[in-house]
Amino acid sequence: MSHTAGVRQAQKQQSRRALLDAGLRLLEHQNLSGLGVREVTREAGMSPAGFYRHFPGLAELGVELVEESLASLHGMIRSALAQRGAAEERIDRTVAVIAAHVREHQPHVRFLTRERHGGVRAVREAIGGELRRFAGEVAEALALQPVSAGWSPEEIAMLAGLYVDHMVSTAAALLDAPTEAERRRIARTAQTQLRLIGVGRRHWRAEAG
Amino acid sequence: MSHTAGVRQAQKQQSRRALLDAGLRLLEHQNLSGLGVREVTREAGMSPAGFYRHFPGLAELGVELVEESLASLHGMIRSALAQRGAAEERIDRTVAVIAAHVREHQPHVRFLTRERHGGVRAVREAIGGELRRFAGEVAEALALQPVSAGWSPEEIAMLAGLYVDHMVSTAAALLDAPTEAERRRIARTAQTQLRLIGVGRRHWRAEAG
DNA sequence: AAAGTCGGCAAACAGTTGTTTACTGAATGA
């Protein structure tokens, strides 16, 4: 359908990408709700009317960006969960994975953190829902670990939520950090925090409920 | 200077408040970067030109809203820190304080979570800086607790950061929750998470560093 | 080679925007 036969299709895809990239670029310093069609087409080097050959409106551009961003985030989470080895090592590598993702997908991550509680309901809910799905995946992975023996599903879910929230906070902090030194400091703090949570995990069953 | 002699001053203050309230109302469904002077004055029942008798521009309105919101948040944090009693009790009351604050200052809290990573640099930095100051206060309070004996300042700071981030996440989740039942579920989860962190705290010195 | 498809453009539409201008009229101070 799309893999052959198409100088036409290829050019169209290219223009579409140009629009998406232009939007993503503008959204680094702006909010989705404040974006304009003319603004995007200007940045993409296209006439305003051309926009409507690709999207019915800006909302749809936004949704597409959400999907892209979440797809890459999803990949990152799977990488983080795939870490093996001792707890210490896993923590360090997980934080490293997060830091690398933020570095390499800065515009996407910035978009997500900015619109996570932004003014566009559809986008907000898409992000929130997907984060909840991610928490579910994390919970599944946690359930398989020996440390979780005897934990109720609710307890595992609350731990997964804590991890996901922590990851989000850490990613946002890394984004805002102005210098490399600051980013390293944030990463180190995040590691220590995860270690503290890990200590709590190991003593949870003996102490609580 | 201002406490007497002023039907004039009082009327001005009233108009100023009307503008701030109008802005806050509009910002429940919108982003600061997408707000317009005409929009605000229309909502406040004032002519567009009148706006400039009170603020040089919208950015200043935004900063003023940040200060208001942070002042009320500051009050909340002090309440939370003032909790006495056993760990369990303190946790429950702290979460209750957060939930009450979110309920009673919904527009302010929504504004903060929305603009925490929003498109207006000055506002973003004001919020971020103030949250860091709050973390400092939390750290001071933590240092006084017996559980923190033997902790380095860095360790205490990372714990305070974890608490503040967790509070922010919880507040945001409470805001987004559609039903009272959902809010109760979130509060209960938050309590359990705090309890887990508490377990980690108590076993930290024996296990880490 | 001819006919058709369709991405992109310029131009025009009616609205809206931020900001300035000169003004009005009520509160103020002499």
Place this chain on the structure above:
DNA sequence: TCATTCAGTAAACAACTGTTTGCCGACTTT
């Protein structure tokens, strides 16, 4: 009482905005 101050207004400004229209010309299909 009279002059002054000043919050709020209406009107005008140019500069945008989203969206539609008709058209062109390069690709595709027949």
